[in-house]
Amino acid sequence: GQQLNQSPQSMFIQEGEDVSMNCTSSSIFNTWLWYKQDPGEGPVLLIALYKAGELTSNGRLTAQFGITRKDSFLNISASIPSDVGIYFCAGHNTGTASKLTFGTGTRLQVTL
Amino acid sequence: NAGVTQTPKFQVLKTGQSMTLQCAQDMNHEYMSWYRQDPGMGLRLIHYSVGAGITDQGEVPNGYNVSRSTTEDFPLRLLSAAPSQTSVYFCASSRTTGRAGYTFGSGTRLTVV
Numbered sequence: 001g002q003q004l005n006q007s008p009q010s011m012f013i014q015e016g017e018d019v020s021m022n023c024t025s026s027s028i029f030n031t032w033l034w035y036k037q038d039p040g041e042g043p044v045l046l047i048a049l050y051k052a053g054e055l056t057s058n059g060r061l062t063a064q065f066g067i068t069r070k071d072s073f074l075n076i077s078a079s080i081p082s083d084v085g086i087y088f089c090a091g092h093n094t095g096t097a098s099k100l101t102f103g104t105g106t107r108l109q110v111t112l
Numbered sequence: 113n114a115g116v117t118q119t120p121k122f123q124v125l126k127t128g129q130s131m132t133l134q135c136a137q138d139m140n141h142e143y144m145s146w147y148r149q150d151p152g153m154g155l156r157l158i159h160y161s162v163g164a165g166i167t168d169q170g171e172v173p174n175g176y177n178v179s180r181s182t183t184e185d186f187p188l189r190l191l192s193a194a195p196s197q198t199s200v201y202f203c204a205s206s207r208t209t210g211r212a213g214y215t216f217g218s219g220t221r222l223t224v225v
Binding site for chain 1: 147152153154155170202213214215216218219
């Protein structure tokens with residue numbers, strides 16, 4: 001089955017730094033979603049993108065739906081310790097029922 | 113509002129045993145799915161349901177059964193547990209086709225020895 005490639009796989013950053021991560025696919029999607037998973041918990045939806053080129057923010061998080069519809073990007077500004085976790089992208093196409101295709105995840109660790 | 117509730121949170125099984133992972137949602141969502149999460153593999157779809165009485169296979173269905181007799185419940189059955197099924201299992205639900213994103217449960221960590 002298809003999976004989305006996320007990079008980087010993991011990153012260590014210092015508090016206050018900006019973070020960028022991306023997600024790429026071999027096929028197009030109509031919807032891109034970004035989730036965050038805290039340790040021991042299920043993923044929680046951060047941002048949903050519905051249109052190619054769309055740029056959407058949620059607090060310090062900004063995500064973009066790539067023009068080609070085959071990629072998406074997530075930026076976190078001024079990171080804080082609670083940003084620690086695994087960030088997943090997910091793609092969805094209409095007509096595929098409930099199926100979301102998930103990325104492999106980017107593990108973020110923030111040092112003081 | 114409880115959202116998606118999964119039980120148990122932890123389980124250890126012996127090879128060959130069977131068990132059912134429970135999932136219930138109180139949001140009247142039509143769509144429900146089961147995913148497994150393994151290190152470096154992200155989330156992989158096991159089975160999903162678009163409504164009561166309707167289920168279908170996902171990416172990795174072998175060794176698992178599901179049923180959907182009510183809108184609220186979507187149990188996952190392991191027929192004969194194998195060490196390869198050691199994983200963290202997540203149930204998720206959505207009101208629409210998934211376009212708005214899923215609400216996930218907090219997971220069941222299963223170890224098969």
